[in-house]
Amino acid sequence: MNKQTKIEALTQAATPFGTTEGYMPGFGNDFETEALPGALPQGMNSPQRCNYGLYGEQLTGTAFTAPSHQNERTWCYRIRPSVKHTHRFKKIDLPYWVSAPNVDPDVISLGQYRWDAVPHSDEKLTWLTGMRTMTTAGDVNTQVGMASHIYLVNESMVDDYFYSADSELLVVPQQGRLRFSTELGIIDLEPQEIAVIPRGLVYRVEVIEEPARGFVCENYGQKFELPGRGPIGANCMANRRDFKTPVAAFEDRDAPSTVTVKWCGQFHTTEIDHSPLDVVAWHGNYAPVKYDLKTYCPVGAILFDHPDPSIFTVLTAPSGVPGTANIDFVLFRERWMVMEDTFRPPWYHKNVMSEMMGNIYGQYDAKPQGFVPGGTSLHNMMLPHGPDREAFDKASNSELKPEKLDNTMSFMFETRFPQHLTAFAAKEAPLQDDYIDCWKTIEKKFDGTPGLK
Ligand SMILES: [Fe+2]
Numbered sequence: 001m002n003k004q005t006k007i008e009a010l011t012q013a014a015t016p017f018g019t020t021e022g023y024m025p026g027f028g029n030d031f032e033t034e035a036l037p038g039a040l041p042q043g044m045n046s047p048q049r050c051n052y053g054l055y056g057e058q059l060t061g062t063a064f065t066a067p068s069h070q071n072e073r074t075w076c077y078r079i080r081p082s083v084k085h086t087h088r089f090k091k092i093d094l095p096y097w098v099s100a101p102n103v104d105p106d107v108i109s110l111g112q113y114r115w116d117a118v119p120h121s122d123e124k125l126t127w128l129t130g131m132r133t134m135t136t137a138g139d140v141n142t143q144v145g146m147a148s149h150i151y152l153v154n155e156s157m158v159d160d161y162f163y164s165a166d167s168e169l170l171v172v173p174q175q176g177r178l179r180f181s182t183e184l185g186i187i188d189l190e191p192q193e194i195a196v197i198p199r200g201l202v203y204r205v206e207v208i209e210e211p212a213r214g215f216v217c218e219n220y221g222q223k224f225e226l227p228g229r230g231p232i233g234a235n236c237m238a239n240r241r242d243f244k245t246p247v248a249a250f251e252d253r254d255a256p257s258t259v260t261v262k263w264c265g266q267f268h269t270t271e272i273d274h275s276p277l278d279v280v281a282w283h284g285n286y287a288p289v290k291y292d293l294k295t296y297c298p299v300g301a302i303l304f305d306h307p308d309p310s311i312f313t314v315l316t317a318p319s320g321v322p323g324t325a326n327i328d329f330v331l332f333r334e335r336w337m338v339m340e341d342t343f344r345p346p347w348y349h350k351n352v353m354s355e356m357m358g359n360i361y362g363q364y365d366a367k368p369q370g371f372v373p374g375g376t377s378l379h380n381m382m383l384p385h386g387p388d389r390e391a392f393d394k395a396s397n398s399e400l401k402p403e404k405l406d407n408t409m410s411f412m413f414e415t416r417f418p419q420h421l422t423a424f425a426a427k428e429a430p431l432q433d434d435y436i437d438c439w440k441t442i443e444k445k446f447d448g449t450p451g452l453k
């Protein structure tokens with residue numbers, strides 16, 4: 001046995017794509033992937049001629065001159081350059097997909113609101129026609145703020161593609177399964193997972209299991225990133241390895257096709273004669289990603305009191321003010337409650353940020369009734385909220401033994417900007433008119449005498 005043979009005998013090859021087939025692990029990694037051998041240039045980005053006759057093209061997600069630790073871009077090697085994937089534009093109307101600023105004079109956004117799940121109908125709805133904007137915040141033209149949407153999808157996009165120049169989309173499924181066939185690969189998504197689709201990325205959404213319903217946070221501003229953990233250290237909360245970016249996948253398909261572009265809050269279509277999903281190989285750190293919310297490792301109080309809900313932040317999109325997010329995506333999932341002598345549900349509060357919540361499944365501890373899977377609630381800037389009477393009484397009087405909060409997964413899109421209701425949210429969506437009454441029966445217990453009451 002010569003020396004070389006001995007080394008081989010001791011070595012076992014790693015899988016090329018990580019441990020989840022079709023995906024590469026990591027958040028914001030510098031990935032590289034090719035669907036055909038040798039399609040990805042090595043050692044340089046822009047060779048004089050690319051293998052297979054591919055065209056090299058850069059997609060930038062940050063300004064060229066962004067600080068290097070924030071700089072994001074991806075080099076694509078594709079069958080046609082993107083200039084072949086758009087032609088002349090025609091404006092179209094998607095009246096239910098609304099962008100900020102959208103302050104409807106006939107709608108009162110000041111108030112605590114809650115909605116049942118928006119029901120499905122027989123109407124055929126795609127990712128584009130099935131998007132229902134609930135709230136908008138900030139201004140899409142100045143790239144600050146967000147919109148929250150609910151999607152109802154029961155029809156696949158066929159020869160129909162989309163990209164948003166306005167925003168990255170954080171997708172939170174609640175029902176059904178969807179496939180996002182993107183320029184950079186394929187993401188299959190189901191409830192208890194989330195996906196982030198970057199600004200400018202072309203994709204098509206197909207229905208794997210219908211009907212599909214879920215929530216979308218449309219982020220006009222700086223990209224989502226992982227929150228700093230501070231003294232928590234290098235582990236727990238959302239861990240980088242649990243984020244999955246798809247491997248390269250391409251279509252070489254000629255067919256009359258439509259590309260819809262969202263740009264400055266308006267929608268436009270353009271007609272082409274082929275699939276734009278033609279990236280054979282790519283490398284870079286600007287790419288779609290999905291994440292299994294069941295891998296989120298919550299950290300919390302282990303003796304008394306509880307920290308602010310920011311302890312449950314999965315992703316944060318910064319604003320220009322340090323520590324004040326354009327959007328925080330916060331997850332309330334199963335966890336143990338062990339705090340002694342503590343009122344365990346969320347306390348009563350008023351918040352300078354505005355909070356759009358959604359229920360993925362189960363029951364939320366501050367609202368045992370009424371906040372249903374698929375449902376949403378809005379607690380806007382500086383509007384008080386907190387546990388209802390039932391939750392307060394139970395939490396004030398129950399024996400405080402260690403207790404598992406089970407069968408629960410809710411989330412919050414929290415933004416520094418006030419959220420304005422759309423006409424759909426105020427007039428068409430199943431608004432619970434009596435939500436405000438959930439605090440009505442809370443009684444005054446103070447009578448001037450000391451003692452716990
Ligand atoms: Fe709150």
